[in-house]
Amino acid sequence: MDSLELNAFVISETDYKDSHKIFTLFTDTHGVLSTVGYGAKSFKNKSSKIGIMVNAFFILKKKKKNNEISFIDEVKIIKDYRSLKYSIIWESVPFFKFLKVIDFETEEENRFIYIMLEKLFDSCKNDLEIFRVFSVSFILKTLTYLKIIYIGKCSKCGQPVDIPFIDIYGDIKCSKCKSGSDISIDEKSYFDIHKMIYSKFEEIGLKSDEIDYFLIDKIIKPKIGKSINEFRQKNPFGD
Numbered sequence: 424m425d426s427l428e429l430n431a432f433v434i435s436e437t438d439y440k441d442s443h444k445i446f447t448l449f450t451d452t453h454g455v456l457s458t459v460g461y462g463a464k465s466f467k468n469k470s471s472k473i474g475i476m477v478n479a480f481f482i483l484k485k486k487k488k489n490n491e492i493s494f495i496d497e498v499k500i501i502k503d504y505r506s507l508k509y510s511i512i513w514e515s516v517p518f519f520k521f522l523k524v525i526d527f528e529t530e531e532e533n534r535f536i537y538i539m540l541e542k543l544f545d546s547c548k549n550d551l552e553i554f555r556v557f558s559v560s561f562i563l564k565t566l567t568y569l570k571i572i573y574i575g576k577c578s579k580c581g582q583p584v585d586i587p588f589i590d591i592y593g594d595i596k597c598s599k600c601k602s603g604s605d606i607s608i609d610e611k612s613y614f615d616i617h618k619m620i621y622s623k624f625e626e627i628g629l630k631s632d633e634i635d636y637f638l639i640d641k642i643i644k645p646k647i648g649k650s651i652n653e654f655r656q657k658n659p660f661g662d
């Protein structure tokens with residue numbers, strides 16, 4: 424590809440040499456990629472208008488053939504989420520790291536998660552507490568959609584789970600299929616996780632301190648090698 428047109432969220436940015444920046448984009452078609460914004464530190468440059476939390480349309484080009492990294496040729500802001508509360512932006516930084524650990528097999532999968540990310544920011548109503556619940560829900564919804572975790576059905580027999588148990592691989596089992604070392608899960612926590620995955624964002628109705636992060640860790644850590652806490656941040660600003 425010599426030229427690439429796509430929509431993307433800017434999920435991180437770093438300075439590059441004196442006057443440029445490297446932006447990491449979560450795109451609607453090409454997963455996560457990095458691109459150079461030449462002259463992005465000069466206010467006259469188009470790339471200076473963008474930054475983390477901006478959703479934009481991009482035309483990316485490559486300088487030479489075989490050159491791995493592209494540069495921004497055109498950029499047009501679609502929606503600027505920098506108008507959200509600073510505390511939400513602050514907590515989005517570790518949350519965006521999650522997007523870097525997932526791989527998409529198809530463009531359809533990529534687009535689905537991209538649209539869900541837009542929904543997450545649009546429906547959090549600029550409320551930090553709601554954002555916290557939705558961002559954890561987003562992680563669980565994504566892993567379920569990508570068939571990395573299964574919640575609701577027994578991973579062994581495929582039947583609806585009566586009393587939930589979990590094994591060391593993070594797989595959920597029913598009471599018939601559990602083996603000796605599997606441990607039972609608190610039903611309220613299991614029900615809440617089910618709700619966070621299968622309800623629409625605005626219908627979840629949980630508070631962040633009601634979420635069983637310990638159980639979520641037991642489910643996701645064996646699958647993606649990372650703890651849920653790596654995608655959350657203790658907020659020094661309160662609120």
Ligand SMILES: [Zn+2]
Nearest residue numbers: 577580597600
């Ligand atoms: Zn079973």
